[in-house]
Amino acid sequence: xxxxxxxxxxLSRKKEIFKPINPPYVGLYVCGPTVYSDVHLGNCRTFxxxxxxxxxxxxxxxxxxxxxxxxxxxxxxxxxxxxxxKISKKARLEQMEPMEIVQKYTVGFHEVMNMFNLLPxxxxxxxxxxxxxxxxxxxEIIASGFGYESNGSVYFDVEKFSRENNxxxxxxxxxxxxxxxxxxxxxxxxxxxxxxxxxxxAAKPEHIMRWPSPWGWGFPGWHLECSAMSTKYLGQTFDIxxxxxxxxxxxxxxxxxxxxxxNHAPPVNxxxxxxxxxxxxxxxxxxxxxxxxxxxxxxxxQLAKDSPLATPSQAILGxxxxxxxxxxxxxxxxxxxxxxxxxxxxxFSNSALTASEKGFQRLxxxxxxxxxxxxxxxxxxxIAALEKSCYAAMNDDFNSPVVIAQLFxxxxxxxxxNDGHETITAADLALxxxxxxxxxxxxxxxxxxxxxxxxxxxxxxxxxLILRMRADARTKKDFSMSDLxxxxxxxxxxxxxxxxxxxxxxxxx
RNA sequence: GGUCCUGUGGCCGAGUGGCUAGGCUCAGCUCUGCAAAAGCUGCUACAGCGGUUCGAAUCCGCUCGGGACCUCCA
Numbered sequence: 001x002x003x004x005x006x007x008x009x010x011l012s013r014k015k016e017i018f019k020p021i022n023p024p025y026v027g028l029y030v031c032g033p034t035v036y037s038d039v040h041l042g043n044c045r046t047f048x049x050x051x052x053x054x055x056x057x058x059x060x061x062x063x064x065x066x067x068x069x070x071x072x073x074x075x076x077x078x079x080x081x082x083x084x085x086k087i088s089k090k091a092r093l094e095q096m097e098p099m100e101i102v103q104k105y106t107v108g109f110h111e112v113m114n115m116f117n118l119l120p121x122x123x124x125x126x127x128x129x130x131x132x133x134x135x136x137x138x139x140e141i142i143a144s145g146f147g148y149e150s151n152g153s154v155y156f157d158v159e160k161f162s163r164e165n166n167x168x169x170x171x172x173x174x175x176x177x178x179x180x181x182x183x184x185x186x187x188x189x190x191x192x193x194x195x196x197x198x199x200x201x202a203a204k205p206e207h208i209m210r211w212p213s214p215w216g217w218g219f220p221g222w223h224l225e226c227s228a229m230s231t232k233y234l235g236q237t238f239d240i241x242x243x244x245x246x247x248x249x250x251x252x253x254x255x256x257x258x259x260x261x262x263n264h265a266p267p268v269n270x271x272x273x274x275x276x277x278x279x280x281x282x283x284x285x286x287x288x289x290x291x292x293x294x295x296x297x298x299x300x301x302q303l304a305k306d307s308p309l310a311t312p313s314q315a316i317l318g319x320x321x322x323x324x325x326x327x328x329x330x331x332x333x334x335x336x337x338x339x340x341x342x343x344x345x346x347x348f349s350n351s352a353l354t355a356s357e358k359g360f361q362r363l364x365x366x367x368x369x370x371x372x373x374x375x376x377x378x379x380x381x382x383i384a385a386l387e388k389s390c391y392a393a394m395n396d397d398f399n400s401p402v403v404i405a406q407l408f409x410x411x412x413x414x415x416x417x418n419d420g421h422e423t424i425t426a427a428d429l430a431l432x433x434x435x436x437x438x439x440x441x442x443x444x445x446x447x448x449x450x451x452x453x454x455x456x457x458x459x460x461x462x463x464x465l466i467l468r469m470r471a472d473a474r475t476k477k478d479f480s481m482s483d484l485x486x487x488x489x490x491x492x493x494x495x496x497x498x499x500x501x502x503x504x505x506x507x508x509x
Numbered sequence: 510g511g512u513c514c515u516g517u518g519g520c521c522g523a524g525u526g527g528c529u530a531g532g533c534u535c536a537g538c539u540c541u542g543c544a545a546a547a548g549c550u551g552c553u554a555c556a557g558c559g560g561u562u563c564g565a566a567u568c569c570g571c572u573c574g575g576g577a578c579c580u581c582c583a
Contacts, residue, residue, distance in 0.1 A: 030583090031583070032583090034582085039583090042582090042583060043583050044583085045583075046583040047583075049583095050583095171512085171579095172512080172513075173579080174512095177511070177579090178512095178579075180511070181511050181512075222581090242583095243583060244583030245514095245577080246577075246578075246583065248578080249578055250578090250579090250580085250582095274583070275577090276583080278576080278577095283576080283582090284583095285581095285582055286581080287580095287582065339532070340521085344522085345515085345576075345577085349520085351533080352521045352522090352533085354533075355521060355532060355533035356533085359532045359533065360532095362532085362546095363532095365546085393523095399523075399524095401530090401532095402523060402524085402530075404523095404531070404532080405522095405530055405532080406531085408532070415547055416548065416549095418547075419548055420548095421547095421548060421549085479543070482542090483543080483544085486544085486545085495546080496545080497545070497546045498546075499540095499546075506546095
């Protein structure tokens with residue numbers, strides 16, 4: 001009824017018709033954050049993108065098991081497999097237990113996801129909670145001949161794997177190309193091949209985060225957790241795996257190799273990768289100094305240097321942020337993100353955010369008007385066609401910008417009916433309401449932040465009183481009084497809108 | 510250096526062979542005590558050069574610009 005869903009698959013670099021392995025069940029795995037620092041806006045962009053993918057699959061009636069991991073161990077600092085665990089390092093620097101670091105940033109992550117109105121995943125497994133599964137997987141890989149031990153660490157033999165498998169199946173790169181263009185890294189004596197990566201890493205006694213294994217005390221390699229946990233919860237081959245496109249050449253390449261070596265089956269049917277968020281055309285990343293934290297974006301101010309906790313509710317704010325002219329609400333940011341397709345780079349700028357803020361308010365105003373529209377015996381616009389266009393857009397690889405364009409067509413209809421330029425039947429109005437609610441709230445996951453018109457009883461009755469006094473003043477041509485009321489309300493964040501049917505108001509904050 | 514992606518109107522941003530995307534800005538009009546809101550109208554673009562085609566922003570080639578990955582990164 002809603003047509004076929006097409007998904008751009010990184011493996012084929014083409015849009016393919018989505019066919020689940022075991023309908024109506026769908027397995028969806030997304031690489032989650034490493035909780036050693038705050039999530040920045042670029043991370044949020046990816047998770048927002050997969051939130052609408054999850055929501056739309058759910059809307060289509062699929063029973064989705066959405067797994068998004070928390071990486072709380074095994075992610076190395078530096079550019080080789082001999083560095084320090086990022087969480088251990090942060091714990092040492094902040095003089096905290098590693099699990100305190102993990103807890104602190106996990107709580108912050110959840111709070112931000114909540115502000116952006118993301119649905120929680122079905123399962124949110126942690127790497128440290130699945131050490132034994134990872135050890136079992138390493139054993140399997142060694143047994144299949146693709147892993148080898150060296151001084152208490154275990155490495156994956158990429159060249160051997162490549163003889164029978166396409167190691168670069170997802171990156172599109174050949175082994176020769178990768179061998180030629182890989183830097184020589186220090187301290188790799190333990191590895192047989194320069195592309196080999198760590199499955200298990202031996203830890204020195206002073207290392208805080210370490211676990212016993214058949215190869216001695218150590219901790220798992222970064223790529224292993226996703227293979228182990230996706231296999232455990234979604235099976236050896238599952239439907240969709242997602243993540244940022246910067247994960248393709250290393251993390252996902254190695255993840256596929258491990259899974260194939262262990263399970264002898266391709267792990268994933270559809271790979272979805274989101275593009276990067278840029279600032280002035282350059283990727284926002286943790287290593288560059290151009291990142292913006294959600295709490296900074298919401299307030300327009302910089303996080304104070306001595307802010308103890310990075311959860312938005314506990315943050316201490318300092319001066320105005322150099323990249324921000326003002327603060328933008330979470331839903332404005334979410335709307336801004338969804339106005340670009342997930343596969344395109346999204347460039348951050350104040351003017352683009354401001355444009356989205358106004359557009360989003362216009363959309364919300366139209367939704368607020370829906371309940372006040374008068375119906376007649378004829379509809380002048382094709383509402384059914386609008387619904388069809390919305391589904392067509394979502395089915396075309398989750399094209400949220402086009403869905404939004406359709407919702408603005410709906411906005412135009414609502415406003416025209418409200419102005420008396422167009423008419424709508426009761427049945428079509430019901431359909432129009434359904435379209436707005438389904439796509440704006442349910443699928444795009446937006447919510448109305450402003451409380452205007454019909455909201456709480458007390459502010460509503462107070463506002464009606466004030467607006468009646470203003471109307472009286474206007475009737476008596478006491479315009480200095482009516483304008484004073486309007487201007488003072490504006491200062492308080494309340495915008496009054498005079499229409500043919502009287503005056504309405506909205507709180508803009 | 511290698512691999513890949515990309516260049517759309519004042520700004521953001523869809524669109525992969527023919528049919529006005531959309532948002533924001535700006536100008537005019539309608540409505541209005543004025544303003545705002547809303548509606549209508551206008552500004553009608555596809556980096557440059559060449560090729561394929563009846564027809565290209567869309568396919569191919571070259572040139573120029575931007576970016577990503579190759580090292581931790583969503």
